[in-house]
Amino acid sequence: MSATGDPEQHASSDVASAPADFASLLQAAFVHHQSGRASEAAALYKRILQHDGHHADAMHFLGVLACDVGDLPAGIDLIEKSLQLYPNAIYYNNLGNMRARGRDLRGAIDAYQHAIALAPDYAEAYSNLGYVQREAGDPMSAIDSCDTAVQLKPSYAEGWVNLGNAFFDLGTDDAALRHYMKALELNPNHAQAHNNVGNILVKYGRPADAEPCYRRALMLQPNVAFLHNNLGSVLRDQGRLDEAIASYRQAVSLDPGYAEANSNLLLLLNTHPRVSQTEQLEEARAFGAHQAAKAGPYEHVRPTAGAARRLRVGFVSGDLHSHPVGFFLESVLRHLDPARLELVAYVSRLREDSLTQRLKSCFTAWYDVSRLDDDACARRIHVDGIDILVDLSGHTNHNRLAVFARKPAPIQATWLGYFATTGIAAIDYVIADRHVLPADEAAHFVETPWRLPHAYLCFTPPDEAIEAGPLPALERGAITFGCFNHLVKLNDAVIALWSRVLHAVPNARLLLKTKQLDDPSVRTATLERFGAHGVAREQLMLEGQSPRAELLASYNRIDIALDPFPYTGGTTSVEALWMGVPVLTRRGDRFLSHVGESILNTVGLSEWIARDDEDYVAKAVYFSASMAQLAGLRATLRDRLAASPLCDAPLFARHLEDAFQNMWALHAAASHDHARDRRSGIADSTSLEDAPDRTGRNFA
Missing domain, CATH: 1.25.40.10 (Tetratricopeptide repeat domain)
Incomplete structure (x- = not known):
């Protein structure tokens, strides 16, 4: 051989x-x-x-x-x-x-x-x-x-x-x-x-x-x-979404258990404007069912009803470094009460920087699980006696959803890193707020919504001391729009709508800045996509990635940030507000497309949320014509953001602690009822799908 x-x-x-x-x-x-x-x-x-x-x-x-x-x-x-x-x-x-x-x-x-x-x-x-x-x-x-x-x-x-x-x-x-x-x-x-x-x-x-x-x-x-999975990813990064989806589907058809390809497919289906919520949910459920079939859940010791104690909370992530997850997590972790929660990190990717070192100080234990297979990782978590296990990735890179399918902790939740259902029935809760997950959309998830009182995000202000500069339009005499999101978010519908905005606002131009635009061929293709809608090349400024300080400074070159759809900005939107740049977003029909609404509502900028495409163009025209109003907003926006719940880490930490403690109390009560019913011979005949609280109960 x-x-x-x-x-x-x-x-x-x-x-x-x-x-x-x-x-x-x-x-x-x-x-x-x-x-x-x-x-x-x-x-x-x-x-x-x-x-x-x-x-x-x-x-x-x-x-x-x-x-x-x-x-x-x-x-x-x-x-x-x-x-x-x-x-x-x-x-x-x-x-x-x-x-x-x-x-x-x-x-x-x-x-x-x-x-x-x-x-x-x-x-x-x-x-x-x-x-x-x-x-x-x-x-x-x-x-x-x-x-x-x-x-x-x-x-x-x-x-x-x-x-x-x-x-x-x-x-x-x-x-x-x-x-x-x-x-x-x-x-x-x-x-x-x-x-x-x-x-x-x-x-x-x-x-x-x-x-x-x-x-x-x-x-x-x-x-x-x-x-096929690798080909799909480079097609995605070039904005060729339909071809990318076809490649991911081919990878999954060849290997139905291929978790990375499944996650890439689900992530991209969420961002595609022509994929229905029903189709996305069905795909996620199929993934979850496949994972559940491979994984037997662990047996957990049933807690005593009403017994309040410090909880061991595990966070699973590959993004505990200079990454949006790290940026939104840092200030919250620093303010969690160690008398109520003991934090354990399970790191699914070895990548460390100065932010990692600061995050490490918030945990009592920090484990590298990047080289453990799913069974070994689940055993590690179960042996550690974790009470609540939190997924911070969803279907993004380096996720360990297959570990969650094995139910190594009695309570499991997903938060922060994703914007749709994981499809994993063993994950009990999705942590959200009333804006990103309204009651009538709870059926989009296999997880039960747990809504925090304000935003589901808490921003950690950047260390970089970059001041918000004056409104660029006052010097240029015309509006500069901008977007620093991943190019995958710029689907054909976004390009078409933004082209309408550029035509409607006199002498407007658009600055796009993202790592995909480091590739000259991608820059050329992007110019051609706008050119197909009559946008001249000189109206577009296309730039690649930069260190964070330089990225933040680049907001001083734009007047209004344009939010894509259905996949809106998160970190980029809050960073824009921090730099005094208001964000124009469009109302959506799912968690993914409500993130911009949640951010703007929490900061008190609901007038920047457009109802539809026509209202989006109309608002762009109206705000562009109000330079004095824009200049005044720019001068006060950072203070406004800092004073909002989006930056109130102590308040957010109390709400998150309460959420975890209340999840545990419900679990303890359910365990007590289950034990009582077993002693009395009562059968447990209600499935999770039948339980009335499974869709829409506000646990906040």
């Missing part, structure tokens, strides 16, 4: 010479094995073992076959027994592969090291060792191992790919790219290398250049789900 640098490798059997009368049977078994005829191969391996129970090759490759068909424990047991009969490098290498497949990384490393001890020039074993060292979070050792592999065998393309991956983990993108290109020089048909070059180009902010890399990989391996 072929040997590659991937941990799925199988070695060829040129060891432990078989007796002559078994040689032909063994060769026939290998042919069946390589051709995917598992039952025929297994029958021949077993036939040999019936005559010779100590035939090492037959035992070993029967074990490999068992692993290939999904029975890892039995297969690994056979491989280990074959090594007792005949210890050799190839057997140990295969043992490492199978242990790695079962996520026994330490065991895999030990097996590869045994292989290398027996065969110091075994390049494939060094490369495989490097792969698993990466998976174990040790990129420096991975670089050493993979470098040894390519030194031993310079023509080994897979070794160069693994070496590139190790550099990629360290953030050394240029070195990673050089090694991927070396692999493609050796093997132009290496699909993974094409994919990895695409990944580097995405990091460089060049999604249009990454697209042909993913398409080339798909030509070589059309049935690999993650390649």
Whole structure:
């Protein structure tokens, strides 16, 4: 069998010479094995073992076959027994592969090291060792191992790919790219290398250049789900939403359990103006049902009714750094009462900065779960005795919704990082407010709404001391609109409406600033999208990403921020208000499109909420003609925001504490009633779907 640098490798059997009368049977078994005829191969391996129970090759490759068909424990047991009969490098290498497949990384490393001890020039074993060292979070050792592999065998393309991956983990993108290109020089048909070059180009902010890399990989391996997912993401970042949705659907069809592709699909369906709320909810429910089918919930100790105590609250997030989640979380955490709540962090992505260090001080424990599989992560949380587990991601990047499906905590909630239902029935509550989740829209969620008294967001003012400047229109003599949101939010309906605004306001121009516009081809495509509506190129200023201080300073170049739809701004909208820039938003029909309404209502700017497209254009024209009013608002808006509930962290913290304590009290009371009913023989016949409080009860 072929040997590659991937941990799925199988070695060829040129060891432990078989007796002559078994040689032909063994060769026939290998042919069946390589051709995917598992039952025929297994029958021949077993036939040999019936005559010779100590035939090492037959035992070993029967074990490999068992692993290939999904029975890892039995297969690994056979491989280990074959090594007792005949210890050799190839057997140990295969043992490492199978242990790695079962996520026994330490065991895999030990097996590869045994292989290398027996065969110091075994390049494939060094490369495989490097792969698993990466998976174990040790990129420096991975670089050493993979470098040894390519030194031993310079023509080994897979070794160069693994070496590139190790550099990629360290953030050394240029070195990673050089090694991927070396692999493609050796093997132009290496699909993974094409994919990895695409990944580097995405990091460089060049999604249009990454697209042909993913398409080339798909030509070589059309049935690999993650390649379709990666293609979908670069299509999304170019604003090609329908094509992106098709790619995500293809990924899900190839691998229905592929959580990342499912989440990307659901995220994008939420933002598409032609996808109904019903369709989005059905897709989310299907995802939740699939996750529930794979996960058995944990049994939890039932609390004593009415017993008030300090609660252990776990937060699961990959965004505990300079990210919108971190910005909205920081001031709240600092003001939570440690006598009421003990906070535990479960970090799903290792990325740290100065904000991370400040957030860490708010938690009694901080666990990296980025390399734990869903079962191990759920066990960790359950063993920790978490009372309330809070998802801060929803279907955004680095989420662990599959962990929540296992119900590791008795109460689970989703808050802050997402704007629609997760589809996970094991999540009890969605934390919201009356603006983003009115009573008549509760049926959009599988979770029960828990509405906070004011906004569901609390903004942490930025550390950067950037003052709000004078109204730019006073100097220019005309209005400059702006939007700093992700380009995916600028769907065709948004482009059409904003083009109407630019035509309706004399000499108006529009500044767009977002990381996708670092790519020249995306800038060109964006100009063409507006150009199709008659907007001249000189009316548009297109800029890429900047550090936060520079981003905030850029608000001093715009007079009015335009909010996209249905996916409105969140952080960008509050940052605009902080910099004295009012935001024009449009009323929506779901949580996602109500976020702008919640922000403006909380600050007392309800007049900036348009009823529909016509009102949006009319308000843009009216406010643009009122420069004195705009200048006065700009001078007072930061103080107005700071005095509102959006920046009142102590008040918000009390409300959040009360929410968690009241959730626990309801759970304790329900547990008490359930225990009483069981003692009296009363059956629990009411499902969550039938319970009247499941849709619309305001728990605030």
